[in-house]
Amino acid sequence: MAREYARYLSVTHRDPDWHKLSTAHHDCYMALLSSEDLTWAGVAPYMPARYAGLASDLNEKRVLKLWSELEAARMIVVDVATGEVLARTFLRYDNVLAKPNLTKAFVTAFLKVRSEKVKKVVRLELSKLYQEYPDLAGWKQIEELLPELFQELFQEHGR
Incomplete structure (x- = not known):
């Protein structure tokens, strides 16, 4: 979309x-x-x-x-x-992780990012979001589609 x-x-x-x-x-x-x-x-x-x-x-x-x-x-x-x-x-402000379909679109786009610098900042922003909003609907898609990234967030926040 x-x-x-x-x-x-x-x-x-x-x-x-x-x-x-x-x-x-x-x-x-x-x-x-x-x-x-x-x-x-x-x-x-x-x-x-x-x-x-x-x-x-x-x-x-x-x-x-x-x-x-x-x-x-x-x-x-x-x-x-x-x-x-x-x-x-x-x-954060486009509420991408509040909607499962948008989260899937995020994952697709994130996998195409070439810059390690950009990926690092996106992971940091995801970490902040996870800490503040652990119940967002999109975390399930992150866990399914990017399990290594979700595990990183999971371990970082002791869940």
Whole structure:
């Protein structure tokens, strides 16, 4: 199932980290979140030139600067070597693990991620979610489809 829209949560406006960012950062981040190329793992192809074409005042150099600053703010993770960009909290705010079918789509997408750097951050985000929401419906799919990852989460949290 392809994504048709991006979630923009009103709690964003209460996030002090979000307040520290400029409007250009907000727009750049939302362009990533709403990209039709963003997978259910929260990963998009590293194509700054494509994003530069989304606004008349953007160019590739500016996108690269904004992405660098978003990465420093821990909003995204970039791996130039593998050509991947991760929207770090995508799984949390898109409620991917709340729905079994979306969790299956996540697993499919996660298995295609080439970047060890990105995978490490996704595992960390999954760990946080597991600790906070151990009863999400999607954990069953993770356990079935990625047993080694589920075991890692299970051992880490003593369940």
